[in-house]
Amino acid sequence: MTMLDGQRALVTGAARGLGLAMSERFAAEGARVLIQDLDLAEAEKSAAALRAKGRDALAMGGSVTSESDMRACFARLDREWGGLDILVNNAGVSANKSALDLPLVDWSRVMDVNLNAPFMWAKEAGKRFVAQKSGNLVNICSIWGIDAAPDRIAYCVSKAALIQMTKCLANEWAGSNVRVNGIAPGYTETKMLREVIDAGRVDVQSLHRRTPMGRLGTPEEIADMALYIVSPGASFLTGQVIAVDGGWTAYGFY
Numbered sequence: 001m002t003m004l005d006g007q008r009a010l011v012t013g014a015a016r017g018l019g020l021a022m023s024e025r026f027a028a029e030g031a032r033v034l035i036q037d038l039d040l041a042e043a044e045k046s047a048a049a050l051r052a053k054g055r056d057a058l059a060m061g062g063s064v065t066s067e068s069d070m071r072a073c074f075a076r077l078d079r080e081w082g083g084l085d086i087l088v089n090n091a092g093v094s095a096n097k098s099a100l101d102l103p104l105v106d107w108s109r110v111m112d113v114n115l116n117a118p119f120m121w122a123k124e125a126g127k128r129f130v131a132q133k134s135g136n137l138v139n140i141c142s143i144w145g146i147d148a149a150p151d152r153i154a155y156c157v158s159k160a161a162l163i164q165m166t167k168c169l170a171n172e173w174a175g176s177n178v179r180v181n182g183i184a185p186g187y188t189e190t191k192m193l194r195e196v197i198d199a200g201r202v203d204v205q206s207l208h209r210r211t212p213m214g215r216l217g218t219p220e221e222i223a224d225m226a227l228y229i230v231s232p233g234a235s236f237l238t239g240q241v242i243a244v245d246g247g248w249t250a251y252g253f254y
């Protein structure tokens with residue numbers, strides 16, 4: 001028996017990065033996984049790679065901000081797997097500009113993807129979870145929803161609100177045995193972050209210095225926490241947002 005035998009999971013923004021690492025981890029523990037992403041071709045490739053390992057995986061394209069794309073995704077889940085047990089709201093975007101330079105349209109795009117979409121997907125999953133009296137929602141937040149930083153105000157505000165949404169939904173659904181938790185990753189070495197570092201746009205040495213553990217996180221470390229959160233071992237855990245950040249948010253010294 002693996003930990004997630006028979007569970008049906010949907011991870012948004014999962015063609016690559018943290019979403020893919022969580023999908024792979026869930027699948028390795030026996031879950032069926034639907035990989036949702038804006039980039040359908042990449043999502044298909046990632047799902048095919050899981051199927052090649054003998055896992056059960058589907059791919060769906062579309063934006064998390066589109067209600068019709070979301071409905072198509074849930075319709076497929078209902079049709080093929082008869083419902084859902086785990087939703088990970090993972091898709092997220094940033095806009096790295098100072099507040100005075102940030103057009104409202106960029107602010108709204110970040111809010112749409114990082115906050116409004118997770119609410120819309122949570123509601124659709126929550127209806128099913130509450131009716132079946134079981135389910136796990138995991139919201140991927142950020143250390144920037146806990147600490148504040150210059151030049152990423154929309155990202156920080158959206159993730160802070162997502163942390164509060166996690167607690168609100170946990171309160172509403174706890175009585176139906178539905179757990180709602182979040183992960184606040186610190187800087188995690190995805191392919192994307194590596195490209196930004198290699199292009200010289202992020203100084204990796206200063207990230208290492210600022211992190212008590214002296215290094216970046218790995219996608220697998222985020223996936224391990226996601227697996228723990230949705231596992232039976234965490235059956236009394238709800239309303240929590242766990243920072244997986246090498247000590248970043250615990251550090252207040254100079």
Ligand SMILES: NC(=O)c1ccc[n+]([C@@H]2O[C@H](COP(=O)([O-])OP(=O)(O)OC[C@H]3O[C@@H](n4cnc5c(N)ncnc54)[C@H](O)[C@@H]3O)[C@@H](O)[C@H]2O)c1
Pocket residue numbers: 012013014015016017018019036037038039062063064065090091092093113140141142143184185186187188189190191192193
């Ligand atoms: N990597 C980090 O260091 C880090 C740190 C803290 C929080 N996070 C959060 O983790 C999550 C995943 O980050 P990542 O680093 O893996 O990002 P990433 O950019 O590598 O991957 C994000 C995926 O989301 C997809 N996506 C983007 N917009 C979408 C949309 N509108 N609809 C559907 N899919 C969409 C992209 O195509 C991509 O495949 C995000 O919410 C991010 O804010 C990441």
